[in-house]
Amino acid sequence: MTTATAAAGAHEAHEHTHYTTTGLDNRKIAIWAFIGSECMLFGSLISTYLVYKGRSVVGPFPHEAWTSPTGQVFKPILDIPVTSASTFVLLMSSLFMVLALAAVENKGKPGYEGTLGSSKLWLLATALAGAVFLGFQAYEFTSFVHEGLTIKTNLFGSSFFTLTGFHGTHVAVGVLWLMTLLFIDMKRGLGPKDTILVDICALYWHFVDVVWIVIFTLVYLIQ
Amino acid sequence: MPKLHLRRFAPAAALAVALLVLAACGGEYPNSTFSKNTELNEGAVFLWDRMMLLGTIVFVVVEVLLVYTIFKFRRREGGPAPRQIHGNAALEIAWTAIPALILVFLAVPTVRIIFENQRKAPAEALQVEVIGHQWWWEFRYPQYGITTANELYLPIGKTVNFSLRTRDVLHSFWVPQLGGKRDLISNRVNHIWFTPKATMEPTALNGACVEYCGSSHANMRFRTFTVSPADFEKWVAHQKTVALGSTAAAAADSLAKTAVKPTPIRTASVLPAPSLAPQPDSSASAGVWAFPADKIAAYAWPQTPLPAIAFDETRLAAGDPRAGRALLTNPANLGKAPCLTCHVIKGETNYVNDDQAKGPNLTHFGSRHTFGAGLYRNDAKSLALWIKNAPAMKPGVSMPTFGAGEYNALIKQIVPASAGLDDRQIADIVAYLLSLK
């Protein structure tokens, strides 16, 4: 929800180049403030996950197998190889995002004539990588549910799905944002004067990426 | 409207504050937090005194400066333009450093007393388990196997180590005269300990729940009786037994006692030899010891007004404890009087144990001075009304309405005559409960 409102603020289009105190666009300042705020949101979500680690009364658990009182055996839930793959895809998307921003910023400049200058390609690549990451997450969630872990099962389930679900929602908003930029690019073409539009999206996207690195490390890798 | 001036109000305000302070010093304050009855509260009072002193100095300095400035620098016609000072580093450092110094005088003893208070309790301390329920207190003495409710007995001069937990939501345990409070937290066991000083008089003290816990948070009170070690021994010895009323009745009924029972839980598997039934109100009789009613000060007697519940009071005198006991204990009456599905009476056939009971343990109910978590005096009339319609006497209470024809606020229905108790039956139950000395 806060994402949507911040995006609204960030998108507030000033058609004139107004005087600003810092010389930066208002939207750039706002997105940094927004990212600061998001750090506290994810900080709270991640802390909650960590506080509740190992405190679930019943399984299944993230890293250990669990035998229920009725004798049913549950595997450890987290699948690190699969998530490593999706993490890699998301990391690559950040690279694509950098290329997309560079393409818009330098449109028409020497060295940016070919593939490197194709902002459409890189925007599409970023959005696609984000979508692939979401696909992985959808697969992951479904298989966890099949293995007996839902958001209602235990503290682990509640805090895990909430944390990764919030992150996934952020990725989804980012993908929509990228698609919108792509749409504008196809309709009228994005050029150096539109740098700010891509810049704020890129900042958001990199932030979402960094958050995932933290989540992947703290939730998946550290046992 | 007339113009108002600060000068006219200042003396009046000063007078009001002085009167308030006088009032506070003069009256009877049974729940004062300034007592030095325990070492725990001595620390608190020591810090309070120091803070009052330092705080008063700061207050006087600030307010005097302020008032002086207001009067001294009032604008006067033709007066000089103000001298422009925009800051003064030395001054500003001073009024940062001096308060900092003041805080050192507060921080050092604070940390010292924090660590003193939170040492491990002495091993020989009396252990008391405090269990919070919406909205009453369960007290257990695990060293003696005693479970009681809403009335806490503490021996003077002996350290008490409380372990606090809750059966439902958060509560907080507080006897203002004995020291600070401690929360009861779900999924945790909390601790606090203190020693009622050997110099303390035997007294009845009020206690309360101080963490908001729902509808009847205000009605979750309890009494603490600090008693001499010898009296405490007597009280413990008595509490360990089954109650007179129940054994007396049991003795009389022992021949017929082989009736089939629906999988009851026995809390006392072996009954001691029943003594002959004395009159129920003879609290002085051998073995029974409770804090003497005439020593309880007025403030510790509940004054909650009784609601307008119709009850034929002439029935009370004729109440038959045996009939009451039969109503409670005969499985055939469970539909009408399911008392023992929520309460435990040691010596009777119980359907729940203490860990399952939703209501207070009633074993020595007749020797308690209050009921309903300190809300009502434990007399026949209050108790009769309570059994007839408890939800009308304590908001949100989980004890249902038992009186026939009464409106049950919990389920928003009138109890039909076929399912409820009539006044005669209630009087019998009251007689039985009060006989549980």
Add this chain to the structure above:
Amino acid sequence: MASSAATPTHAGAASHSSEQSGLWSWLTTVDHKKIGILYLYTALFYLLVGGLEAVLIRTQLAKPNLSLVSADFYNQLFTMHGTTMVFLVVMPLSAAFFNYLIPLQIGARDVAFPRLNAFSYWVYALGGLFITLPIFWGLAPDGGWFAYAPLSGPTYGGGYNMDFWVIGLQVLGISSLAAAFNFITTIINMRAPGMTLMRMPMFTWMSFVVQFLVILAFPVITAALFFLQFDRFFGTQFYEVAAGGDPLLWQHLFWVFGHPEVYILILPAFGLVSEVLPTHSRKPLFGYNAMAYSGIMIGFLGFGVWAHHMFAVGMGPVADSIFAVATMLIGLPTGVKIFNWIATMYGGSLRFPVAMKFAIGLIAMFTIGGISGVMHSSPPSDLQQTDTYFIVAHFHYVLYGGAMMGIFAGIYHYFPKMTGRFMSESLGNWQFWLNFIGLNLTFFPMHFSGMLGMPRRIYTYDAGQGWDLFNMMSTVGTYMLLVAGLLFAYNFFRSKKHGAPAGSDPWGAPTLEWSIPSPPPDYNFAQIPEVTSRYPMWDLKAPDRTAGIEHSHPDAAVIAEAHAVPMHEETERRTAKELGIPMPFNTIKPFLVALGIIILFSGLIVLHIGNFPLAMATMLGGGAFMVGSLYAWLTSPLE
């Protein structure tokens, strides 16, 4: 945009938007001043609501064992009194001043994101109704404004009451966050040429600190509220006792938010008082730098003391000690403020209009709240104070004696700017003294009842406990405060129509907002001024007062670029069209997005009722409505 050579491409449209009036213009306005006034009116309405709740509370407690209201209704009353006063009164009153004053004080024509600003207001207004209206059906939140789990969870608080609280607060959080992003950007990026950070008026400084507190504190309660919502509506286990949930998780998250929230409430009032005192003392603020830095220090320390609300939970001696000492430290920057205010007046030429009286009232009363605050910082002693009326006394001295006094000072001070008229001084004097006496009569005795053992949040108490006199005094005082409040309302509305006319600078104040007509034109500044000091208006009108302050020369290039003109007083009133200043279009879209959010969240209540298809329809419908309106908003031009 300040350039006289700017091509007035949108001038026609701009005049179109400013000519509208009536209800529609209020629904669609994006003018920060009109939005500020909307905040002011709405918050004053909720002040009446919260005040009446307090009157009922105090009437019930006038004597022992009264039964004017039921236990359950009383619990709703005190929950809503706290929630209302914090989220619907003091924060929005501060927001009213943020909106109205910040752009004027920094020399801007509007906030950075005018439509987002309208959105913040509408989310607040609608969210406020959402959380307030249920009391008429006896369904108001009843778990306390702190909503401790597990009482606020589905197992022990399964009714609809707390649904309204978790949803309402979440919605209000959106409003606060959106506003904070907006004001941070505004203050960083919209300052007039030469308006360096250390030349900003102190109110803008304090507001700046507050916005950072909001963006860092509110996400924490947002997370905590999501957990509680998920527990209540989707069956998660965060605070469920049976699943091993920890009630202390809620408490920590709540107070990590809740303590900075205290400073969110008080710092704007500190800022207002820092404007009022120098003006009426004819002396610049004493120790400007120290005032700014102490505000920042309070903000920083405010994040490190939350657990002093939790000394009774038994955190262990080490944590108790750390939080105790950190809490004591926060007294230092606060003390600096008090002393600097007094030093500001010291040696001045003091005049005592009602605004000044309230400002001095804040110093006097906040000192009491501050001292009792230091008393709670010592855990062994706090364990006797926490959850008693002593705490109630403490935070009412801080919030009524502090925040509300400061806000009243601000209203009396800025009313002439907002309306072009003065409020009545004689009515104001009556209100001040009734307030001053009433608040001391109400809250001072609570120190006594608390230390004499009276717990908080109880709907009744027994006779003979030694509390009767103090409670009766508190109740009488509350009625005085009610009379004072009604007097204020009368004065406010009467003065709006019949008050004595005030010029652009009726008090002889030092800052930019007094250089333009009252009420200011919709574009604020016909020409963006070049700022060369902290007290530009005194530079013009009373240069002796600012002679001793360093006047550094701003970067000439910056000023040239912005076409700013030297500091001056604007007396002419022309339309934006005549001046060629492009103004933002009025738009209904922010209102519609806010409405969509409320509908979306209301679906959760329907879910609780158990009608799954209707719930889905409400949420999807509300969501689609929100997204559609948002899309329309984002694709339409601002100006």
